[in-house]
Amino acid sequence: MSKELIHLNNISKSFDGQMVLDELNLTIHENEFVTLLGPSGCGKTTTLRILGGFATPDTGSVIFDGQDITKLPPNLRPLNTVFQKYALFTHMNIAENIAFGLKIRKKSKDYIADKIRYALKLVNLEGYENRMPDSLSGGQQQRIAIARAIVNEPKVLLLDEPLGALDLKLRQEMQYELIRMKNELGITFVYVTHDQEEALTMSDTIVVMNQGYIQQIGSPESIYNEPENAFVADFIGDSNIISATMIEDKLVNILGTRFTCVDTGFGHNKPVDVVIRPEDVELTAPKEGILQGVVSHLIFKGVHYEMEVMAGGFEWLVHSTALHPVGQEVGIRIDPYNIQIMNKPESEDEEAVAIDI
Amino acid sequence: MRNAAKKIYITLIFLFLYAPIGTLMVLSFNASRTRAKWGGFTFKWYVELFQNDDILRALGNTLLIALVSSITAAFIGTIACIAMNGMKKRTRTIMMGVTNIPMLNADIVTGISLMLLFISFGFRFGLGTILLSHITFNIPYVILSVMPRMKQLNPSTYEAALDLGASPVTAFFKVVFPDLLPGILSGFLMAFTMSLDDFIITHFTKGAGVDTLSTKIYTEVRKGIKPEMYALSTIIFATVLVLLILVNLSPENRSEKIFKEN
Numbered sequence: 001m002s003k004e005l006i007h008l009n010n011i012s013k014s015f016d017g018q019m020v021l022d023e024l025n026l027t028i029h030e031n032e033f034v035t036l037l038g039p040s041g042c043g044k045t046t047t048l049r050i051l052g053g054f055a056t057p058d059t060g061s062v063i064f065d066g067q068d069i070t071k072l073p074p075n076l077r078p079l080n081t082v083f084q085k086y087a088l089f090t091h092m093n094i095a096e097n098i099a100f101g102l103k104i105r106k107k108s109k110d111y112i113a114d115k116i117r118y119a120l121k122l123v124n125l126e127g128y129e130n131r132m133p134d135s136l137s138g139g140q141q142q143r144i145a146i147a148r149a150i151v152n153e154p155k156v157l158l159l160d161e162p163l164g165a166l167d168l169k170l171r172q173e174m175q176y177e178l179i180r181m182k183n184e185l186g187i188t189f190v191y192v193t194h195d196q197e198e199a200l201t202m203s204d205t206i207v208v209m210n211q212g213y214i215q216q217i218g219s220p221e222s223i224y225n226e227p228e229n230a231f232v233a234d235f236i237g238d239s240n241i242i243s244a245t246m247i248e249d250k251l252v253n254i255l256g257t258r259f260t261c262v263d264t265g266f267g268h269n270k271p272v273d274v275v276i277r278p279e280d281v282e283l284t285a286p287k288e289g290i291l292q293g294v295v296s297h298l299i300f301k302g303v304h305y306e307m308e309v310m311a312g313g314f315e316w317l318v319h320s321t322a323l324h325p326v327g328q329e330v331g332i333r334i335d336p337y338n339i340q341i342m343n344k345p346e347s348e349d350e351e352a353v354a355i356d357i
Numbered sequence: 358m359r360n361a362a363k364k365i366y367i368t369l370i371f372l373f374l375y376a377p378i379g380t381l382m383v384l385s386f387n388a389s390r391t392r393a394k395w396g397g398f399t400f401k402w403y404v405e406l407f408q409n410d411d412i413l414r415a416l417g418n419t420l421l422i423a424l425v426s427s428i429t430a431a432f433i434g435t436i437a438c439i440a441m442n443g444m445k446k447r448t449r450t451i452m453m454g455v456t457n458i459p460m461l462n463a464d465i466v467t468g469i470s471l472m473l474l475f476i477s478f479g480f481r482f483g484l485g486t487i488l489l490s491h492i493t494f495n496i497p498y499v500i501l502s503v504m505p506r507m508k509q510l511n512p513s514t515y516e517a518a519l520d521l522g523a524s525p526v527t528a529f530f531k532v533v534f535p536d537l538l539p540g541i542l543s544g545f546l547m548a549f550t551m552s553l554d555d556f557i558i559t560h561f562t563k564g565a566g567v568d569t570l571s572t573k574i575y576t577e578v579r580k581g582i583k584p585e586m587y588a589l590s591t592i593i594f595a596t597v598l599v600l601l602i603l604v605n606l607s608p609e610n611r612s613e614k615i616f617k618e619n
Contacts, residue, residue, distance in 0.1 A: 074519040149520075152521060
């Protein structure tokens with residue numbers, strides 16, 4: 001991994017006696033796309049505001065490139081922010097908006113003109129110099145907000161739910177745009193979102209947060225495939241989370257039935273949580289399955305069918321391209337690699353919180 | 358039929374509302390000295406009005422006080438809004454309530470209390486005391502017109518300016534102030550209007566020998582009504598009317614919203 005750029009050191013922050021961040025430690029590397037992911041109130045925006053200088057931590061320090069910038073005001077920090085609601089200056093045209101930071105730094109007219117042209121090209125809005133922000137669509141305004149931030153050549157771009165206000169199609173388009181821009185600019189992106197799909201699509205590293213704590217840090221693949229606790233499993237995509245007992249290494253008792261798995265080191269007869277993704281539950285003829293059950297619900301989702309199967313006293317969520325009508329008896333089989341074993345939460349803070357997105 | 362009835366009704370309303378002022382305006386162009394008969398159209402009273410030094414001095418005072426007091430009030434009011442915006446919601450609500458009281462308070466009470474205050478502090482009555490009183494009763498109008506603008510501000514724009522390297526002062530003047538400006542302007546115009554047509558408070562806080570137009574008219578009328586006074590009243594009415602139209606035409610029809618909110 002490349003060089004460390006930002007280090008958040010034991011950051012705690014509370015508002016009106018309510019703890020928002022509790023001794024948070026986080027390292028961000030150069031040229032990394034880091035996403036802070038979590039439900040509202042998990043502390044992700046506060047973390048970003050502490051990075052940007054808009055909030056001061058109660059304890060702890062922010063180290064940037066080896067320097068302590070905890071007390072540095074936002075206007076002196078070498079990073080720029082793209083705000084959730086764009087925050088364009090409505091009384092200035094697009095060119096003036098983009099030039100704002102450069103004019104403050106007293107850059108030459110030619111330099112500013114070049115930069116405006118470059119930035120508008122980067123965000124695919126060439127020729128918009130003289131338009132007013134109000135006359136642009138939400139997606140275009142968002143692009144301008146990005147252009148306005150990047151012309152200052154920040155080492156880090158902070159993005160606070162920048163796609164939150166856009167419709168689905170535009171959001172997906174912008175996700176690809178953001179990845180392209182990041183690669184072209186070669187700078188670090190710190191991205192805040194509550195949308196797990198956005199996080200999985202764009203990030204190099206995802207930091208899953210809940211109630212002021214970091215739940216898991218890892219690549220999108222590891223977060224999705226190997227969630228460390230029930231909260232992460234539940235927050236990232238649909239999943240079946242079942243209480244189970246680890247009989248011994250590579251053998252787990254789920255709902256009274258023994259399944260082989262690949263996890264080791266949990267001990268003997270230890271209560272655990274098991275995560276099985278709905279697409280990893282294979283439906284077979286009743287006799288071929290390890291568990292037998294009956295299909296209780298069926299919804300067509302486009303790419304696949306979503307079914308609920310009552311088996312072993314648990315309602316399994318199953319995604320499959322094969323149709324099994326309601327009432328049909330089926331067997332359930334799970335590949336040992338697709339059974340993810342997790343320790344039971346030790347504290348309240350780690351406990352799974354049901355969230356609907 | 359119903360439409361016709363509606364039109365007649367509204368005509369009657371406007372007739373009752375504006376007949377007195379209409380009469381005054383008509384009489385101001387009446388060449389005859391008595392009110393009883395129409396002696397032909399004339400600008401004579403307007404000409405005489407502008408040859409009367411006392412009245413011109415009163416006009417000068419009025420404009421000076423209106424201008425200085427409304428600019429000062431706009432300044433103080435805007436600063437007050439910035440401060441109140443930073444307060445917790447509870448404190449802000451209380452503060453808003455407190456600033457609203459002087460507007461609802463009877464003018465005569467405000468006038469007499471200001472007079473007593475000036476006496477107890479040993480102020481010399483004159484232009485200065487009128488100016489202070491006008492600033493006092495004008496500030497709430499500015500706050501009332503700037504505060505809604507303040508609340509509409511996207512707090513991120515200020516932060517965005519800081520983020521782009523602006524110091525807090527630069528950020529305020531480049532980004533926040535332009536957004537507040539329409540509110541400040543309409544507050545200023547409203548304060549100007551209020552100051553222009555105030556009589557009661559001025560009456561209690563002016564010294565002997567200093568007059569604004571409204572107090573001048575009052576003294577003149579007590580001595581006996583002269584047609585010049587019709588002309589003067591007409592001019593004041595027209596000026597206030599123009600100012601009110603300006604306030605209402607200012608961006609997004611601010612004043613209307615303000616009155617609805619309260």
